[in-house]
Amino acid sequence: MCSSKAAPKFKQLRQTYGFDEVAIVPGDVTLNPDQTNTDFRIGDFTFSIPFIASAMDSVVDVKMAIQINKLGGLGVLNIDGIQARYENPDEVLEKIAGASSAEVTALMQKVYKEPIKDNLIGDRVSAIKKAGAVCAIAVIPANTKRFAPIIEEAGGDILVIQTTVTSARHISKSYRGLNIAEMVEQTKMPIVVGNCVSYSGCLELMRTGIAGVLVGVGPGAACTSREVLGIGVPQITATIDCAAARDEYYRESGKYIPIITDGGLRKGGDICKSFAAGTDAVMIGSPIAQTKEAPGRGYHWGMANPHPALPRGTRIKVGTNTTLEKLLFGPTSIVHGTENFVGALRTAMGFCGAATIQEMHNAEMVIAPSISTEGKIYQMTQGV
Amino acid sequence: MCSSKAAPKFKQLRQTYGFDEVAIVPGDVTLNPDQTNTDFRIGDFTFSIPFIASAMDSVVDVKMAIQINKLGGLGVLNIDGIQARYENPDEVLEKIAGASSAEVTALMQKVYKEPIKDNLIGDRVSAIKKAGAVCAIAVIPANTKRFAPIIEEAGGDILVIQTTVTSARHISKSYRGLNIAEMVEQTKMPIVVGNCVSYSGCLELMRTGIAGVLVGVGPGAACTSREVLGIGVPQITATIDCAAARDEYYRESGKYIPIITDGGLRKGGDICKSFAAGTDAVMIGSPIAQTKEAPGRGYHWGMANPHPALPRGTRIKVGTNTTLEKLLFGPTSIVHGTENFVGALRTAMGFCGAATIQEMHNAEMVIAPSISTEGKIYQMTQGV
């Protein structure tokens, strides 16, 4: 300890946890599910259920954005995708659904080379607003300065700036780095930014004045970032860390900026654990891609999939086994947690004695495999 | 440490353990199995073997309640199930056994909508008492006030108040929350309550004056609570924590209230580990559902399975491979621990030098996979 010779310095690694490694402990007080409140806010917008549909071409088109908002949640339309590249996106979606596994990545690499059209951005925003729904639009950082004014002018409500990893400080020579704080000044739309996974990264983003943070790098069903790049943090730890940043920012500023766990959520259990870890809402992709109403036509793929030189996502066949309403509210006869997400959340909140999402953040969580390896292998081989 | 700036607060998770993650260490003193005593008490009732059959429709009917008590244990009849809803429960059990996997959840959702009849409760209690057996009856909290007097009047011996999670303080607007302490005052029957999994929750329950606590949320073979809700604590940790609560309550009150590990026990090894973790008895479901005498006719299902909107259990085909007597006392030619549970318990107690269940609580236990992943995968793929 007091040796004159410095000890060698070894890189330290801390343990992280994903959905499968943790479980929620029921509370000492319990509550009837019908007495729970699941409200969630972004800026001045309040949503009665904390569920946001992912800004992915297989998940949200104009119709989905309208429908999920009618049910109490929010859908985010991605203008970096097919919707703003093609006058008739359904034609292109049909092609992707019809392609073989061998040809689909190459096809998508081609499809996503088509330029984004300014007029289509306006059209999509208007269509959503005309239906009376809250309109949230996603852009990538490099396109934000160019498209944000178009979105705002067309009546967009919420701006989502999203890429695999978004930091408050990005260095680039090909375009002047997006200054998020400046963007906050220039638009009236509340801005949600992501994705991020660390305490310090999240805190820096919040200090730019934004209205929400998307949490999650690498965990999605359609994402292979961890295989390709080695990058990613399991969602429970990412959520815990960003929740700590949110609470710290609240202490220093008095402003409560929601965080949204995004990616890798497949079952009711994953969703309930995200809230116990501290999230304010969840963004879900593959479960919604499985609804009959989804634009993906039974397929799901990531937005990093069509990268021309280094694709990092897979098109997955997910089928169309449910409807959006059953997915969110049930009733269901499925016993494995893939339907009635809101019912599951309210029931879990009841078992934890949590009347609100904020109270659910206080639920105890433990490290525990959800089911044993034995059970998993059994289920796999039996097709359960 | 003494920094003026508060450190960020990250949610802390502690490690928990299930049956597969631990093993018992043999003692420095050993004992012949025939010198062990396995007595177990609830209130003034003593049982020569600490085995209780689960309050599930596939496990306990009137006949099973009688038979297991004759063998030294106890069976709990669930009046929230088929037995008190139908004059002729065997007819309904046949239907469930005969349904296909695709239709069974919907069928059960329908079957369990039939109202519970007061007169059938009395009939079931009388039938058990007439045979000279100890009669234990399970009710859900919402029905306790209404049915407890009927059970007591009909001669019931032990009242079990059971639901997925039971806390000493439940908040509800649809019915006035059950006050367990009041219920203890109003009935002469010793009351066993559950399920619970935490030190504080168990201690609160014990302070209401009850006679036993059921331990376990989410681990059962027929239960998918952890997938659907994310809720559940592995049984070894749940048992250790509730045993600490029992010991603490004994220190403060002088009363020894038994705990009963309930759910997920499939093999002799699981049972022996539960006792080493501190339990006073085990409640077993699926192993008894496999006996020729079980009402489930080779099937097993959870009582949360028929939930109308959010079912959390599966009907599992378990077969009818053994008899109750062989299951409990052997002899057996099966080498994987699925028969002769009492023999296994006495042998393990002998290897640990434990003459009584209380002494078995002192056996050392270590964290150790019961068999390697390699071995498990091998067994799975070979159908061993």
Place this chain on the structure above:
Amino acid sequence: MCSSKAAPKFKQLRQTYGFDEVAIVPGDVTLNPDQTNTDFRIGDFTFSIPFIASAMDSVVDVKMAIQINKLGGLGVLNIDGIQARYENPDEVLEKIAGASSAEVTALMQKVYKEPIKDNLIGDRVSAIKKAGAVCAIAVIPANTKRFAPIIEEAGGDILVIQTTVTSARHISKSYRGLNIAEMVEQTKMPIVVGNCVSYSGCLELMRTGIAGVLVGVGPGAACTSREVLGIGVPQITATIDCAAARDEYYRESGKYIPIITDGGLRKGGDICKSFAAGTDAVMIGSPIAQTKEAPGRGYHWGMANPHPALPRGTRIKVGTNTTLEKLLFGPTSIVHGTENFVGALRTAMGFCGAATIQEMHNAEMVIAPSISTEGKIYQMTQGV
């Protein structure tokens, strides 16, 4: 800490490790394998290779005991098995090899009911001695007083007292507990006792004056004690703990009593890790059962398997793929470590710079899966 209220006491579990969870770190000095010495001693007997064949009917008969000693190791004949129950054991071994999986446990339960004959004990000992080999005979504790004098009189060299768990203090009413210290007084044969797995249990055994300790409960390929009873400690931790007891006993008495890791060793890597964990020799069963010379005829089973009421072992088909000499000394074309055990040990000692077994005890070991789950599953499904 100084609170007036006592903190609740939770049972503590420590982590343990098996072969698959650890790996040896090469040393900062390396050594040519031909400069290593693998000598091992029990009492006054020295063996040039630290390999002992298990006291199991599928592993050691008179011929095997002779042959392995000629190659430098030791074989232990079990007189609690077929060899001392039947005039012509080969006939019985043929029957077991010919039985179907369904009938074999019941057959063995019957075969092992035949009484042990005193004259056959003498015959087996004489046959081994006549061939000039060191004769080691295993007995169970309950039979030791009766058979030890017969073994000694017939010329036995080493007495092995072995059962699943052996403690220095066993309590029994059916026979007066074997007092090991007295037995040490009454015989000139060095006594090896087992099995044990803990520091304190091993130290107590050593203080009785014995000449060796067998280490291992529950890990063998033919053993299901952990499933049936929940009892067992992974071999690396058991070996580390008993090695600490041996070193402690050496400090207090000046006597170096060897420990022998027994059970679960299947590959060269397992063997090398046992020595790095601190063992002085290894006892191997299933690898020898696979040799053409083994009495098991391509099958292997545990001695707890024929237990009349609670069998805890499986007859495994192991085939006859090698010879004893190839198994121990190679050369081999197999790349997965199942042949040339002595070559593997000398090579590993060289990589660790260990000239003797005692120096190998100082090799660094780390916690590390030997191959990834992915690799294991791959190998399983490919039949590698």
Place this chain on the structure above:
Amino acid sequence: MCSSKAAPKFKQLRQTYGFDEVAIVPGDVTLNPDQTNTDFRIGDFTFSIPFIASAMDSVVDVKMAIQINKLGGLGVLNIDGIQARYENPDEVLEKIAGASSAEVTALMQKVYKEPIKDNLIGDRVSAIKKAGAVCAIAVIPANTKRFAPIIEEAGGDILVIQTTVTSARHISKSYRGLNIAEMVEQTKMPIVVGNCVSYSGCLELMRTGIAGVLVGVGPGAACTSREVLGIGVPQITATIDCAAARDEYYRESGKYIPIITDGGLRKGGDICKSFAAGTDAVMIGSPIAQTKEAPGRGYHWGMANPHPALPRGTRIKVGTNTTLEKLLFGPTSIVHGTENFVGALRTAMGFCGAATIQEMHNAEMVIAPSISTEGKIYQMTQGV
């Protein structure tokens, strides 16, 4: 603590980590990939990409050594292999590729008995130099004194002294131990030595005056050292420990000696994690064996495979699915990280805000399975 009796000493094991157990955390600053620099130096040689082809017969022949250097990396030719034993190595490589699995180990044991010819060493070096490429040649320690002068005279640029485990102090009676410090004096070629895995072993090697250290024992795809010998350290921990040795040596000497993670790297994620763990370059075998240009003709095997008595490697069928250029630079349509390694490295550096390899050493890394067991088993059984 202050007890007069010494506490027993138990061997301590520390936790180690491999590629699958860790993940990289993105940085708080991000950077465009085109602004990253991946330069790497050995002695006075600078390479624009930190990728070295393994000194294995299935990976590097004269043509591969030339081609990879033209693309910015380095190939190491092993003169302990076929190239310096046979005038026409392609003939022998054809034979190995054509052999059945059953006969291949025996065939290789024979093929590698052919003596190494001095004149062939010169020929191979000249051929590489004539093409204008940097020429790196690998020898085993026992052959270094004899062959190093031949290599140098023929114009070799870099000498690689490599065997499974290389220590600065090797004890042997069959040949006088190689003194690495003396060898450094006797040749002008910078010397790279390996393999090693520990802080102390690496530091000792650096103090001999060498120019690089190869890191890794036991992790390669074609290596079964851990099964056969139990020896090996997972690559992330080995890299972290040797990086600490490099930094310590830099502090004490002012000289920056690069370390090179060698073995087990299969995907872009593995490579990126190695750099985050602290490596300066990676040596890759099986991925290059999969290129159409590789000498292995769709097969890959380890150099310990042909060991005459104790082979520790497997010939693996890897196919010829890509080209060297696509492997290193893409573009690719494969989404699982097996192509475009340089693109993956630059992208990961960008997400971590690292402009150079040295800055990438500061990226945060966490303990986290890359994908869940569930996912892995799923992928295995689906053939993804």
